[in-house]
Amino acid sequence: MIPFRKMHGLGNDFVVLDARAGALPVTPARAAAIADRHFGIGCDQFIVMEPPPAGADVFMRIRNPDGSEAGACGNATRCIAALVAEERGADRVVVRTIAGDLPVERLPGGLWRADMGPARLRWDDVPLAYKADTLHLPLAFGPVSDPAACSMGNPHATFFVDDLDAIPVTEIGPRLEHDPIFPDRANIGFAQVLAPDRMRLVIWERGAGLTLACGSGACAAIVNAARRGLTGRRATVTMPGGDLVMEWRESDGHVLMTGPVATAFTGTLDLGAYGS
Structure with missing residues (x-):
């Protein structure tokens, strides 16, 4: 069984798995099955945290509910940054995606500001x-x-x-x-x-x-x-x-986004129960 978190930013919700300690057999088909709101856990995006490459604190892989890979998700960026920041006792985290590095900082009042890069x-x-x-x-x-x-x-x-x-x-x-x-x-x-x-x-x-x-x-x-x-x-x-x-x-020309994050619940799942 693999631990997961259900998080959201303003109701834009995510299933988050942590693969920093070792790769997980997450395929596009499995991601889509877990994202299904009737037969899976349900989410807008399926997120896997992967080991941090040089210059970043975590790599965030994003999949849409149909299993396709996405390059950016602002609400998920804040959620993942908040997790890593809490682990490290830090106020600033760099999240890397396939689209580039996204610095995120903690603000007062439970808010997080993400630099989403240039338009x-x-x-x-x-x-x-x-x-x-x-x-x-x-x-x-x-x-x-x-x-x-x-x-x-x-x-x-x-x-x-x-x-x-x-x-x-x-x-x-x-x-x-x-x-x-x-x-x-x-x-x-x-x-x-x-x-x-x-x-x-x-x-x-x-x-x-x-x-x-x-x-x-x-x-x-x-x-x-x-x-x-x-x-x-x-x-x-x-x-x-x-x-x-x-x-x-x-x-x-960078775009800055400020908003809250939340954890709805945590649990465990069996990846093998969601196809191959």
């Missing part, structure tokens, strides 16, 4: 299937059109809408995620700007579907909103699970 704005960084203006993609479906796109280690497109409650996210999200303009699929955000320092956001996550919160989606939303002059470079992003404070730092 990548070139069409081939997102990536898109062909050269296009990432500030105004030639994409429309149903009631939405004209998104902005960027990469936060994973591809994002943000649609800005007048009334978020009127958008049938579960109907159009899957179609937009798989649009041919996104060769690797994309996370699809729907944002309603409320003020220069506040917006509402709902995310249809690539490989996960509708989630209560998405850290990298909030990163993309503040970057894309600021690029269009709809907000400043700092804003509170309200998602169904709660608020993240976001800042697109002008000095270096």
